Amino acid sequence: MRGLALLAVAVLGGLVCAGCGQVADAQGKLVETFKIKEATSAYEKARAPLDRCVKAKLVAAAYADARDAAETEAWEAREHEDCQAAAAAAGVKLPASAKR
Secondary structure, three states, X not given: OHHHHHHHXXXXXXXXXXXXXXXXXXXXXXXXXXHHHHHHHHHHHOOOHHHHHHHXXXXXXXXXXXXXXXXXHHHHHHHHHHXXXXXXXXXXXXXXHHOO
8 A cells, every 4th residue: 555655656746747857958048048148248348358358258158058069169269359359458478378
């Protein structure tokens, strides 16, 4: 009798949470989309060269978290350009390891 009750609870629990994985995936996607939009918005507001360099890195990281390889690569390229511009504006020469 006790085994039957445990089996019933397990079956009902599985039916109740059958869509839990899909809900969690959808919520995760919403969070990733929000992070990308926030990071992109912050980048667009940035005016100082160093600030744009840092914000571009945050956008690239948000896309990397979302597993979007093409956008990650594009933002890493933009980050590289912005960081080069920030270094030039500051009169700093970047080390060879920082170059692409």
